Amino acid sequence: MTAIENFPLIPRDHLFGNPTRAQGKISPDGTWLSWLAPLDGVLNIWIAPVGDADAAKAITNSTDRPIRDHFWAPDGNSVGYIQDKGGDENFLLYRIDIATGDEICLTPFDNTRVMIVGASDTILDEVLVGLNNRDPQFHDVHRLNLNSGKMELIYENNAYAGFLADDSLTLRMAMAQNEAGGTDYFRFAEGAVEATPFESTDMEDALTTSPSGYTVDGSILYWLDSRGRDTAALFAQDTQSGQRTLIAENDKADIGGTIRDQKTGEVQAYSANYLKTQWTAIDPDLKASLDWLGTQLDGEYGLMSRTDDDQTWIVWNDPLTAPIATYIYDRSAGTLSPFYVTRPELDGAPLQSxxxxxxxxxxxxxxxxxxxxxxxxxxxxxxxxxxxxxxxxxxxxxxxxxxxxxxxxxxxxxxxxxxxxxxxxxxxxxxxxxxxxxxxxxxxxxxxxxxxxxxxxxxxxxxxxxxxxxxxxxxxxxxxxxxxxxxxxxxxxxxxxxxxxxxxLETLLSTIPPYWAPLVKTFHERMGNPETSEGLALLKAAxxxxxxxxxxxxxxxxxxxxxxxxxxxxxxxxxxxxxxxxxxxxxxxxxxxxxxxxxxxxxxxxxxxxxxxxxxxxxxxxxxxxxxxxxxxxxxxxxxxxxxxxxxxxxx
Missing domain, CATH: 3.40.50.1820 (Alpha/Beta hydrolase fold, catalytic domain)
Incomplete structure (x- = not known):
C-alpha cells in the first residue's frame, strides 16, 4: 500500500470554493454564450458573443448570495434566474435584458415562492408562473410577459398542488393529492377544472408516476408510469382516444430524463439510471451525435444546452478523476471545442475513482x-x-x-x-x-x-x-x-x-413550509400520521x-x-x-x-x-x-x- 503521505492534501477551497465557471449555456439563436462565474467573489451570470470570449462581461451584480441557476428566455432577449434571501426558499424571478443590461424582478412580492408552470416552443416571450402571494399554501397561475413584465391572472387556485400546460400556454391538467395518499389528475375544460379525475394513482405509485408533458401540437401526453408494474416506464398517451403506447422500460431502474425534439416535442432519447446513467436514442440523428461524443470523451457526458436549430450543443464531461469540463459541439461541422474547465485547480490532483x-x-x-x-x-x-x-x-x-x-x-x-x-x-x-x-x-x-x-x-x-x-x-x-x-x-x-x-419527527411535520401542505398526506402515509395515536407513537419512537x-x-x-x-x-x-x-x-x-x-x-x-x-x-x-x-x-x-x-x- 502506498503511504497516503506521498499524496498532497487537496485544499478545501479547491473542492468547495467557487468554480471558475459553471452551468454553461448557449442562447436560442446561437449568438451568445452564458455561464456562472465569480464577480468579486460571488457567483454571477456572465455572457460573451460566441467566438469572442475576451468580450465576456457580468450581467448581474449579486454581492452576497451566489446565483446558482440561470436560463435563457425562449426569445433570446433576456436571461433569467431565481433567487431567495438567506436560504428561506422564497424564490423570486429576475430578468436581465441582453440589449440594455437592465435587471428587474418580475415577481416583486414578499414571502412568495415562484414556480414555472409552463413554457412554450412557439410563444417565445411568455411563460406561465405560479405565485403563492395570495395564499401561502397554493400557487395561483399567471401568464407573464418576459419582456414587458405584464402579468395576468389565469387561474385562482384553492385546491391543487400543481398544473400542466401545453405549448399554447393553455392549462390542460391540475393535480391534487387524494385520500389514499396518491394523486388525482383532472382535465381543464373551458378554463375550469373538471370534477372527476381522468387518471389517478394510489400511494404506492404516487412518487413513481407523473405526466411528463405534451407534444407541441398537444396530441400526445407523455407519462412516466409505474401503475401495474414495478419500475416507471415511458408511455405516450393519445389525448383524444386515451390510448397508450409503451415507449421505453427498464427492469432495474425507472425511466428518468428525456431529450425532446424542439420543434415537435416528441421524445428523441430517454435515460435510465441504475448504477450509472444510460441514454437510449430513438432518433437516428441524435443517436449518431451521442455515439460520436462517446468516442471523443472519457467518463460520463451529457447535453446541457442547445440552439433552436439544434446544430450547436453545450456538452458537459465528467472524467471522474479529472475536473469536469464543458465543450461546444458543432453537430454540422463535427467539431468539439473547449468551453471551460469548472475547477482547473484540480487538474493533476489525486482524485479517486x-x-x-x-x-x-x-x-x-x-x-x-x-x-x-x-x-x-x-x-x-x-x-x-x-x-x-x-x-x-x-x-x-x-x-x-x-x-x-x-x-x-x-x-x-x-x-x-x-x-x-x-x-x-x-x-x-x-x-x-x-x-x-x-x-x-x-x-x-x-x-x-x-x-x-x-x-x-x-x-x-x-x-x-x-x-x-x-x-x-x-x-x-x-x-x-x-x-x-x-x-x-x-x-x-x-x-x-x-x-x-x-x-x-413530530415537530418536523408540524413545521413544514405552507406550500407543502397540499402534499402533507405523503408525509403522513410514508412516515406516520401524528393525528392518530398509532402514527404519533411511530414518529416518537423514530x-x-x-x-x-x-x-x-x-x-x-x-x-x-x-x-x-x-x-x-x-x-x-x-x-x-x-x-x-x-x-x-x-x-x-x-x-x-x-x-x-x-x-x-x-x-x-x-x-x-x-x-x-x-x-x-x-x-x-x-x-x-x-x-x-x-x-x-x-x-x-x-x-x-x-x-x-x-x-x-x-x-x-
Missing part, C-alpha cells in the same frame, strides 16, 4: 451503492484497499432522492484525507422502482436504518472498513440518519456529522431526540438559521437535550443559510471543522483550520473544545 457496488440487505434487497477508496490505498486498482481503512458512511438526503455516479466533492475530500467513503441507496431511495421505494413506508429508524447498518457490516466483512473507525455523515435525511445512528445503534459508529437533520441520552460518541451538528424545511429548532432541541444529559456536542450555526450551504465561504468553513473533527475521531489527516472561519458567518454555539484547532481559530 468512484466504484459502483451492489450490497444485499438482511432481508434480501439489493442496495445500489457507491464506494470511493482513500488515496494510495488501492495500488492494484482492484476496488478494495490493501488493508482495512477508516470509513465515512455518507447518507443522502430526501429520503425520496438518491445517490448517483460521478464527481463528488465530499467523496473526494474524504478519500484524500484517508477514508473510504460509502454512499448507499437505502430503501426509499428513488429511481429503482416502486417496490424499493415503498419498502421504506413508515420505516424511518427501522428497516431504512438497517440498510445503512448492513452496508457498514458489508464494508467490514469485505476488508474495506475498520469496524471501530466508521463515521456516519449526511444532510437533511442524512442528518437524521446520523442522529439515528448515534442514538439507536451507538455501538456501530465512532462519531457522526449531522447537517440540517431533523431530531424530532425520533432521535427522545433517545439523546443514549449518545456516547462525538457529534458535530451544522444548521442554517433560515431553513424552511428543517427548522433551527430541530438542532436546538437535540443540542439542548445533550447538554442537559452532560453529553458533549459541537454545534455550528449559520445565520445566513437555509437547508444547506449556498455560500462557498460557509461551505469551506464547515468542511474545515468537519475534517478536523473526523481526524480526531477516526484518525485521518486534515488541513489545519487556520483562518478558515473568518470569511464565513459560522457561529460556534457549543463545543469549540471538541474539535482540534477550533478554539484557536475562533480567537484569531
Amino acid at each position: 468512484m466504484h459502483p457496488v451492489e450490497i444485499t440487505s438482511r432481508d434480501g434487497l439489493t442496495l445500489p451503492s457507491y464506494l470511493t477508496l482513500p488515496v494510495g490505498s488501492d495500488a492494484e486498482a482492484s476496488g478494495k484497499p490493501a488493508a482495512p481503512v477508516p470509513m465515512v458512511l455518507l447518507v443522502h438526503g430526501g429520503p425520496w432522492a438518491r445517490d448517483g455516479y460521478g464527481f463528488n466533492s465530499t467523496h473526494q475530500m474524504l478519500a484524500n484525507r484517508g477514508y473510504a467513503v460509502l454512499s448507499v441507496n437505502f430503501r426509499g431511495s428513488t429511481g429503482f422502482g416502486k417496490g424499493f421505494l415503498n419498502a421504506a413506508n413508515k420505516q424511518w429508524g427501522l428497516t431504512m436504518h438497517d440498510d445503512l447498518i448492513d452496508a457498514v457490516q458489508w464494508a467490514v466483512n469485505e476488508g474495506i472498513a475498520i469496524a471501530d473507525k466508521v463515521a456516519i455523515m449526511g444532510g437533511s435525511y442524512g442528518g437524521y440518519a446520523t442522529l439515528a445512528g448515534l442514538t439507536f445503534t451507538p455501538e456501530t459508529f465512532a462519531c457522526g456529522v449531522d447537517i440540517v437533520g431533523p431530531s424530532n 425520533s432521535p431526540l427522545h433517545k439523546a441520552d443514549q449518545i456516547t460518541k462525538p457529534l458535530l451538528i451544522a444548521q442554517g438559521a433560515n431553513d424552511p424545511r428543517v427548522k433551527q429548532s430541530e438542532s436546538d432541541q437535540i443540542v439542548g437535550a445533550m447538554k442537559q444529559a452532560g453529553i458533549p456536542v459541537t454545534y455550528v450555526l449559520y445565520p445566513d443559510e437555509g437547508h444547506g450551504f449556498a455560500k462557498p465561504a460557509n461551505s469551506i468553513a464547515f468542511f474545515g471543522v468537519a475534517e478536523n473533527f473526523l481526524a480526531e475521531c477516526i484518525g485521518g489527516r486534515a488541513e489545519p483550520l487556520g483562518d478558515v472561519l473568518e470569511p464565513s458567518t459560522a457561529e460556534i454555539i457549543e463545543g469549540a473544545d471538541h474539535v482540534k484547532g477550533l478554539k484557536a481559530a475562533l480567537e484569531r
Whole structure:
C-alpha cells in the first residue's frame, strides 16, 4: 500500500470554493454564450458573443448570495434566474435584458415562492408562473410577459398542488393529492377544472408516476408510469382516444430524463439510471451525435444546452478523476471545442475513482451503492484497499432522492484525507422502482436504518472498513440518519456529522413550509400520521431526540438559521437535550443559510471543522483550520473544545 503521505492534501477551497465557471449555456439563436462565474467573489451570470470570449462581461451584480441557476428566455432577449434571501426558499424571478443590461424582478412580492408552470416552443416571450402571494399554501397561475413584465391572472387556485400546460400556454391538467395518499389528475375544460379525475394513482405509485408533458401540437401526453408494474416506464398517451403506447422500460431502474425534439416535442432519447446513467436514442440523428461524443470523451457526458436549430450543443464531461469540463459541439461541422474547465485547480490532483457496488440487505434487497477508496490505498486498482481503512458512511438526503455516479466533492475530500467513503441507496431511495421505494413506508429508524447498518457490516466483512473507525455523515435525511445512528445503534459508529437533520419527527411535520401542505398526506402515509395515536407513537419512537441520552460518541451538528424545511429548532432541541444529559456536542450555526450551504465561504468553513473533527475521531489527516472561519458567518454555539484547532481559530 502506498503511504497516503506521498499524496498532497487537496485544499478545501479547491473542492468547495467557487468554480471558475459553471452551468454553461448557449442562447436560442446561437449568438451568445452564458455561464456562472465569480464577480468579486460571488457567483454571477456572465455572457460573451460566441467566438469572442475576451468580450465576456457580468450581467448581474449579486454581492452576497451566489446565483446558482440561470436560463435563457425562449426569445433570446433576456436571461433569467431565481433567487431567495438567506436560504428561506422564497424564490423570486429576475430578468436581465441582453440589449440594455437592465435587471428587474418580475415577481416583486414578499414571502412568495415562484414556480414555472409552463413554457412554450412557439410563444417565445411568455411563460406561465405560479405565485403563492395570495395564499401561502397554493400557487395561483399567471401568464407573464418576459419582456414587458405584464402579468395576468389565469387561474385562482384553492385546491391543487400543481398544473400542466401545453405549448399554447393553455392549462390542460391540475393535480391534487387524494385520500389514499396518491394523486388525482383532472382535465381543464373551458378554463375550469373538471370534477372527476381522468387518471389517478394510489400511494404506492404516487412518487413513481407523473405526466411528463405534451407534444407541441398537444396530441400526445407523455407519462412516466409505474401503475401495474414495478419500475416507471415511458408511455405516450393519445389525448383524444386515451390510448397508450409503451415507449421505453427498464427492469432495474425507472425511466428518468428525456431529450425532446424542439420543434415537435416528441421524445428523441430517454435515460435510465441504475448504477450509472444510460441514454437510449430513438432518433437516428441524435443517436449518431451521442455515439460520436462517446468516442471523443472519457467518463460520463451529457447535453446541457442547445440552439433552436439544434446544430450547436453545450456538452458537459465528467472524467471522474479529472475536473469536469464543458465543450461546444458543432453537430454540422463535427467539431468539439473547449468551453471551460469548472475547477482547473484540480487538474493533476489525486482524485479517486468512484466504484459502483451492489450490497444485499438482511432481508434480501439489493442496495445500489457507491464506494470511493482513500488515496494510495488501492495500488492494484482492484476496488478494495490493501488493508482495512477508516470509513465515512455518507447518507443522502430526501429520503425520496438518491445517490448517483460521478464527481463528488465530499467523496473526494474524504478519500484524500484517508477514508473510504460509502454512499448507499437505502430503501426509499428513488429511481429503482416502486417496490424499493415503498419498502421504506413508515420505516424511518427501522428497516431504512438497517440498510445503512448492513452496508457498514458489508464494508467490514469485505476488508474495506475498520469496524471501530466508521463515521456516519449526511444532510437533511442524512442528518437524521446520523442522529439515528448515534442514538439507536451507538455501538456501530465512532462519531457522526449531522447537517440540517431533523431530531424530532413530530415537530418536523408540524413545521413544514405552507406550500407543502397540499402534499402533507405523503408525509403522513410514508412516515406516520401524528393525528392518530398509532402514527404519533411511530414518529416518537423514530425520533432521535427522545433517545439523546443514549449518545456516547462525538457529534458535530451544522444548521442554517433560515431553513424552511428543517427548522433551527430541530438542532436546538437535540443540542439542548445533550447538554442537559452532560453529553458533549459541537454545534455550528449559520445565520445566513437555509437547508444547506449556498455560500462557498460557509461551505469551506464547515468542511474545515468537519475534517478536523473526523481526524480526531477516526484518525485521518486534515488541513489545519487556520483562518478558515473568518470569511464565513459560522457561529460556534457549543463545543469549540471538541474539535482540534477550533478554539484557536475562533480567537484569531
